[in-house]
Amino acid sequence: MIAIRLSLLAWFTITTNLTVPPQALGSKTTVIVNFFDQMDQQNLRVLDVGCGQGRDAIFIARDGHRVVGVDISANGIRDLEVAASREKLDIQGVVSDLATYQPDGMFDVILIDRTLYMLVPPVRRAVLGVLLDHVTIGRWQLIADETSNIKEFEAQALAHQARWDAGWVRRGYLYLRRI
Ligand SMILES: C[S@@+](CC[C@H](N)C(=O)[O-])C[C@H]1O[C@@H](n2cnc3c(N)ncnc32)[C@H](O)[C@@H]1O
Numbered sequence: 001m002i003a004i005r006l007s008l009l010a011w012f013t014i015t016t017n018l019t020v021p022p023q024a025l026g027s028k029t030t031v032i033v034n035f036f037d038q039m040d041q042q043n044l045r046v047l048d049v050g051c052g053q054g055r056d057a058i059f060i061a062r063d064g065h066r067v068v069g070v071d072i073s074a075n076g077i078r079d080l081e082v083a084a085s086r087e088k089l090d091i092q093g094v095v096s097d098l099a100t101y102q103p104d105g106m107f108d109v110i111l112i113d114r115t116l117y118m119l120v121p122p123v124r125r126a127v128l129g130v131l132l133d134h135v136t137i138g139r140w141q142l143i144a145d146e147t148s149n150i151k152e153f154e155a156q157a158l159a160h161q162a163r164w165d166a167g168w169v170r171r172g173y174l175y176l177r178r179i
Contacts, residue, residue, distance in 0.1 A: 050115025
């Protein structure tokens with residue numbers, strides 16, 4: 001009996017490790033989870049910029065939204081697609097360098113969770129400029145980044161050709177609404 005239990009445990013451990021890619025950045029970010037919890041709509045079109053293995057994309061799609069995840073890492077996108085297909089989630093993975101990426105269409109939410117700081121300042125300014133053009137009026141651009149970068153992102157958005165309201169600014173977070 002003990003032997004059967006041990007082999008079941010070993011089987012579970014092995015298959016879990018094979019099918020569930022580890023999330024390199026750990027568990028979900030509470031303020032981002034709270035944002036989506038408070039949205040009273042489903043079926044939003046969401047772009048997760050620098051999505052990695054899908055730490056955010058997966059829970060957002062589980063909430064009933066359609067997610068496009070873009071990342072330069074083919075391995076990250078592969079892990080994301082494995083997880084999405086296992087749960088039949090509406091997630092499209094795109095392997096692309098943000099320096100040249102052009103989003104396809106408009107989004108209700110564009111999330112950039114700890115990705116802009118990885119780009120050199122001129123590139124991240126250009127990337128943010130492109131992304132700001134792809135948020136539908138009345139919808140959201142969410143940024144989590146180094147606290148020291150947040151003011152610069154806020155100033156860029158407020159000076160952008162489209163009109164933005166800095167809806168929520170906290171240490172390391174900036175939620176902008178296009179008006
Ligand atoms: C710190 S991780 C954040 C991942 C994810 N947003 C999260 O919060 O779990 C930064 C991500 O940005 C991606 N990245 C870095 N430079 C990039 C670039 N030039 N183009 C596209 N993705 C890039 C990395 O591959 C990585 O997945």
